[in-house]
Amino acid sequence: MTTDPPRVLTIYDVAERAGVSIASVSRVLNGHRSRPDTQDRVMSAVRELGFVPSGAARALSGQLKEVAAVVFRRAADSPDGVFSDEDESLMFAEVLNRGIEAGARARGFDLLMSSVDVYDHSPQGRIGSLAGKSDGLILHDKVLSAVGVARVARRIPVVTLAGTATEESVNVRSDNAFGMRELTSHLVNGHGYQTLAYLAGHVDSPDNVARTEALELVAADAGAEVWTGEIWRGNYLASGGAAVISRILERALPLPNAIVCANDQTAIGVMFTLAQHGIRVPEDVAVTGFDDIPVARHLHSQLTTVRQPIKKLGATAFDALYALITGAPRPEQDIVLPTELVVRGSCGCPFEPAGPVLPS
């Protein structure tokens, strides 16, 4: 019946109300052994007061913050019209984050999300600050160099996605080589295509390297040509894929039998630009993707691609981080999840949509 002061509550208030010491309150709150009636009194006091412990104080006393920081790159709004809100479509990174979220939720962790601009070449500051606010870091592809990762990983647990494992950090990726081998084999052996162009992602990303190599290997085996090089260089974005095709067509360069895109997003740009020029997929040229992002099945024509278990990749990354944080048995340094070829229409296979697709 007394009006409590609007001051923020501490464990002392709870202790006073429950008639016990702050140590007991702390123990009950953390589920340590204590007499049932002590528990009751503390819990009642907590409930009546609406007490919420200070995360900062817990963390300072050596407890976990129960926060994992996730860092990813976000494209600045690109200037060119059509794909200018490319970053506003749900792509790979977003699905990945949902997977991480699912993993985090299961452990009662919250996620500190931090995007760094594509053009920010020294996100060290941001990442340092995140390290101070979290128990561990999950870094998407291309956020930090291997050296940068190694440095940060010495201070705080780090898991990279589609990166490279270091001495101290764990990497989670999917089996790019397997997926690309299956896809390439389908194209050259299944369809008999003789010329494949590889529309690359960031040339130095491990994913991109692995995909190129697998493609070239299988194609060489089957005696098919692979076109690569400067002009076929994209950036994992739809706008990049569109730009490459525009350039090719402008210069009236020949098209291959199939354009193998580094990822689905690139394929979206490619198919769009081809359509603009009246070039039909797959009749005039086959196009394939990589990832199987949700929109892939709503495209025209429906995209043949390699499915990565995107959400699972995210959840696995969190689990690995959690193991690192809690000092559980160290997870493998390089965790590889399986991929799967998904044949739809854009490779030239007859394809009947399994169900209705979104109106478009």
Added chain:
Amino acid sequence: MTTDPPRVLTIYDVAERAGVSIASVSRVLNGHRSRPDTQDRVMSAVRELGFVPSGAARALSGQLKEVAAVVFRRAADSPDGVFSDEDESLMFAEVLNRGIEAGARARGFDLLMSSVDVYDHSPQGRIGSLAGKSDGLILHDKVLSAVGVARVARRIPVVTLAGTATEESVNVRSDNAFGMRELTSHLVNGHGYQTLAYLAGHVDSPDNVARTEALELVAADAGAEVWTGEIWRGNYLASGGAAVISRILERALPLPNAIVCANDQTAIGVMFTLAQHGIRVPEDVAVTGFDDIPVARHLHSQLTTVRQPIKKLGATAFDALYALITGAPRPEQDIVLPTELVVRGSCGCPFEPAGPVLPS
């Protein structure tokens, strides 16, 4: 040249290395007055050591955590096929979050993102924990009841989005009434439609209430009928819109001249289901949305809708929260941003796409 122990660095290490007291280190780090040479020595030590201050300790000493928590609802995967990864498309909430992020970035804040399941009716626990880890909360629509908001807002700064302002919290919303009046007037006065159905969102959400009222008012003025009621009740999701239309058609109930959807996402489901049944938009029935989410312009037919400044809404919410946190002059309790009618083809207007749209 000595190997430092792998122990985590503190301000004491920096002080020792710089040959000053920890107080001086703290001052330099926080940009307070100090002699240039003190600054230099401290900064050098910080750099050489790679020191990152403990967020927990700063927070415990009464400093800001520089973290804002954002809570939003996320639909659990719905069981029905077509829209089952509805939550995997970039919709309203995601764009809103990007706006919040932009605002936060400008102030050096990080965002603790936390989604609560649609069916979680007591997210108190999660929200309590977030309150302990952040300087303030931004709550999306329908996360907490007004009473719940009021309670939390007594402990920590709170800004709600599309909610209701309380004594302690600030609300940010857009001008639903204005937008809906414009839209309705366009339909009844511009097109002369006599019957409008309102496909509702969550019946008790303030947005939904405001939209219904505005619609009914303008329609009544023009002598047009508005159909509402149980059968026209949706849930802001595409699957909800689809379900309503399916039911209507199953029972062979009549269609109105125009279906005014509570939001764009609902309209997507509506247009999809109409198309399935061979009913043409806008020839057989006009359809409109609300929000102008990015995909709205890629739909067939292109959606006439009311544009909310979604990103700006998010950024404004953060700014209001920041004002609350820093004790700046208190922002208005109810901040209202303008809306704008966007006429495209789905209302029956002749409409020539301004530019190319995504292939589909």
Added chain:
DNA sequence: CTGAAAGCGCTTACAG
């Protein structure tokens, strides 16, 4: 099982 007390790593009056 419980309480008194030290300690986590910072910030900030308070003297100087």
Added chain:
DNA sequence: CTGAAAGCGCTTACAG
């Protein structure tokens, strides 16, 4: 402008 010291709100050996 600088340093010694108190204090932020918890957790956890250490005694009892």
